[in-house]
Amino acid sequence: MLLTKMTPILILIFFIFDNCKNKDANNVKSTQSSIPFVDSLNLKYPDEIHFKDVRQLTFGGNNAEAYWSSDGQRLCFQSDYAKWGASCDQIYYFNPFVDDLKVNAPNYVSKRGGRTTCSYFLPGDTSIIFASTQNQGSDCPAAPERKKGGKYVWAVFGSFDLFVADLKGNTRMQLTNNEYYDAEATVSPKGDKMVFTSDRSGDLELYIMDIDGRHQKQITHELGYDGGAFFSPDGTKLVFRASRPQTEEEKKEYRDLLSHGLVQPTNMEIFVCNIDGSDMKQITHLGKANWAPFFHPSGQKIIFSSNHAGTRGYEFNLYMINLDGTGLERISHDSVFDAFPMFSPDGKHLVFSSNRNNNGTHDTNLFMATWQD
Numbered sequence: 001m002l003l004t005k006m007t008p009i010l011i012l013i014f015f016i017f018d019n020c021k022n023k024d025a026n027n028v029k030s031t032q033s034s035i036p037f038v039d040s041l042n043l044k045y046p047d048e049i050h051f052k053d054v055r056q057l058t059f060g061g062n063n064a065e066a067y068w069s070s071d072g073q074r075l076c077f078q079s080d081y082a083k084w085g086a087s088c089d090q091i092y093y094f095n096p097f098v099d100d101l102k103v104n105a106p107n108y109v110s111k112r113g114g115r116t117t118c119s120y121f122l123p124g125d126t127s128i129i130f131a132s133t134q135n136q137g138s139d140c141p142a143a144p145e146r147k148k149g150g151k152y153v154w155a156v157f158g159s160f161d162l163f164v165a166d167l168k169g170n171t172r173m174q175l176t177n178n179e180y181y182d183a184e185a186t187v188s189p190k191g192d193k194m195v196f197t198s199d200r201s202g203d204l205e206l207y208i209m210d211i212d213g214r215h216q217k218q219i220t221h222e223l224g225y226d227g228g229a230f231f232s233p234d235g236t237k238l239v240f241r242a243s244r245p246q247t248e249e250e251k252k253e254y255r256d257l258l259s260h261g262l263v264q265p266t267n268m269e270i271f272v273c274n275i276d277g278s279d280m281k282q283i284t285h286l287g288k289a290n291w292a293p294f295f296h297p298s299g300q301k302i303i304f305s306s307n308h309a310g311t312r313g314y315e316f317n318l319y320m321i322n323l324d325g326t327g328l329e330r331i332s333h334d335s336v337f338d339a340f341p342m343f344s345p346d347g348k349h350l351v352f353s354s355n356r357n358n359n360g361t362h363d364t365n366l367f368m369a370t371w372q373d
Helices: 008-016 248-259
Strands: 051-056 063-068 075-079 090-094 116-121 127-132 161-166 171-174 182-187 193-198 205-210 226-231 237-242 269-274 290-295 301-306 317-322 338-343 349-354 365-371
Touching (some): 063 338, 063 349, 075 116, 075 127, 090 127, 116 182, 161 182, 193 226, 205 226, 301 338
Antiparallel strands (some): 051 365, 063 075, 075 090, 182 193, 193 205, 226 237, 237 269, 290 301, 301 317, 338 349, 349 365
């Protein structure tokens, strides 16, 4: 992903958004893009031909991992925005077509506190699953040092467990309860399965379970960090990003870091498999950091974030690629950071996180584009 000589901006971006992970980045200032927008209302760059228009949804703090409800009327997401009372990432939801977050705060879900990450609506859209450290108390656990031995790292909190809360923030169910990292859960469009990442095997692997938490089964088995998985529109496949240490030195470093609850996300590629882990295929071979994948509504393409074309390491943009690895197309044209793309269920809108229009601050906000193929 991001090499060892990472700029402060890059450190900020990845610490905040370790993919549903452990994000806390308030110490670094990102650079406002010098590329002109088409106009101040659309917030759209000239070459973003798939965006009919772009609307900004949040206006401060670090906001990421916005995911649609099944009816396409609400978004749940995580934010550390201090004006909403958050001291680290908390879970919220709102209606992007009606609610004005410049005026009113979104609905607060993770009311038991702790550090939270990776929320997703459950079938029926009346409850939300997310990972939280709440069983360890309401305080936010301390974030790790940004670097270890001069290299950038993410934290893997063993106190993360999976919880289900209703829309008023009442905890209704705890799906995992152990000393391992259980997080990054997403739900099948069929409403019958969930996928999540856990290090309970000694490595960060993908697991499938029933919607009620039963029948948890490991489906990936290769050394490396497998995470950020999403189901295809028909619920038969998964797309995810993974690191794959190759040399003995890389494998040793990976294992050593993981033993301390850390990972180094410097090289990741996009993979697709069946929901039982079979027919595993690597889709990208781009180098650097390729992550935050999501299926196009057709099920035949994948949209994702990558810095492979950047020269400074921190220029992350959205790309789309066919399932067979052909037809790579650049979607966004920001000069700093675009990531976490997700199509609405009807395919008409794309929500994503971006540093665009942040007036030179280090804020990362949510944006919604009207999509045109």
